[in-house]
Amino acid sequence: MPIDVKGVSFSYNTGTTLEKVALENINLSIGKGEFILIGGEIGSGKSTLIRHFNGLLKPSTGQVIVDGMPAHEKHVKTKVGILFQFPQNQLFAKTVYEDVAFGPSNFGIKGKQLDKRVIHALQLAGVREELYDRSPFTLSGGEMRLVAIAGVLAMQPDYLxxxxPLSGLDPENKNSLLLLLKTLHSQGISVVIVSHRIADMLFLADRVFLMQDGRVSFKGKPDDYIYSTSSPLPDITSLMKDLRQKGIDVRDDVFSIEDAFDEITRVQKERMVR
Ligand SMILES: Nc1ncnc2c1ncn2[C@@H]1O[C@H](COP(=O)(O)OP(=O)(O)O)[C@@H](O)[C@H]1O
Ligand SMILES: [Mg+2]
Structure with a gap:
């Protein structure tokens, strides 16, 4: 069952002089099991949009339906987990363990079952065991983000x-987070990433939505996105294009380092045969 966004518009500060239309007639659907990227410049409405997916915001007009239910029903909050841009705002308990336990215990899970869930979520997110008893506020930015993810995973959401999620992370933490999201997706969780820089994540995505001034300006597959918008190319795609221009006969419709590696290896082998 999908997340269905039907004719959604949303304004901040309605009826005041500060009224701001942030979303205008959004129609889209996110299927279970999809990996979605939502791009667009800062201020285009991305954060406002996903806050509608689990009912944190209610549309001014239109509706958001999750698995057949209005998104603001309490039950939906357990299905749709959200990781905010600043994980430190999401953490509050005395220890990492308690923080991750908070969500499920609020939904009546206790004892052994709770412990199992918490440990599983912490392990899945890759939080090191020596951090379980630490205060979340003594952790590094990358570690805090993993703890916040564990907190969301402990609710066993269908959608994440x-x-x-990559802002402020160093390249190594970025890669391990993308790897984690790839793993979670392969386990059946739908993943929706919002970013003003989606180019280097395109290789993960099933579909891409682009926001512009509160509207969806593009919907489609990563390949269509690359060829139909003037958006920056992923670094790896630019590299392949450069190689082609230098006369090396590689394909340039390549979005991941793995595919680029295979493609370059293929061309190298062909050259050796010749
Ligand atoms: N709490 C708020 N009050 C008033 N305006 C807001 C608020 N949050 C966001 N906006 C405005 O709504 C628009 C969309 O913001 P946002 O959804 O945060 O965009 P993005 O996540 O793409 O950067 C922007 O013009 C922003 O200034
Ligand atoms: Mg935002």
Whole structure:
């Protein structure tokens, strides 16, 4: 069952002089098991949009339906987990363990079952065991983000929404987070990533939505996105294009380092045969 967004518009500060239309007539659907990227410049409405997916915001007009139910029903909050842009705002308990336990215990899970869930979520997110008893506020930015993810995973959501999850991470942490999201997706969780820089994540995505001034300006597959918008190319795609221009006969419709590696290896082998 999908997340269906039907004719959704949303304004902040309605009826005041500060009224701001942030979303205008959004129609889209996110299927179970999909890996979705939502791109667009800062201020285009990305965060506002995903806050509608689990009912944190209610549309001014239109509706959001999750698995057949209005998104603001309490039950939906357990199905749709959201990781905010600043994980430190999401953490509050005395220890990492308690923080991750908070969500499920609030939904009546206790004892052994709770412990199992918490440990599983912490392990899945890759939080090191020596951090379980630490205060979340003594952790590094990358570690905090993993703890916040564990907290969301402990609710066993069907959909995982992440708002600018790579911002502030170093390249190594970025890669391990993308790997984690790939793993979670392969286990059946739908992943929705919001970012103003989606180019280097295109290889993960089934579909891409682009936001512009509160509207969806593009919907489609990563390949169509690359060829139909003037958006920046992934670094790896630019590299392949450069190689082609230098006369090396590689394909340039390549979005992942793995595919680029295979493609370059193939061309190298062909050259050796000749
Ligand atoms: N709490 C708020 N009050 C008033 N305006 C807001 C608020 N949050 C966001 N906006 C405005 O709504 C628009 C969309 O914002 P946002 O959804 O945060 O965009 P994005 O996530 O793409 O950067 C922007 O013009 C922003 O200034
Ligand atoms: Mg935002």
């Amino acid at each position: 929404l992440l708002d600018e």
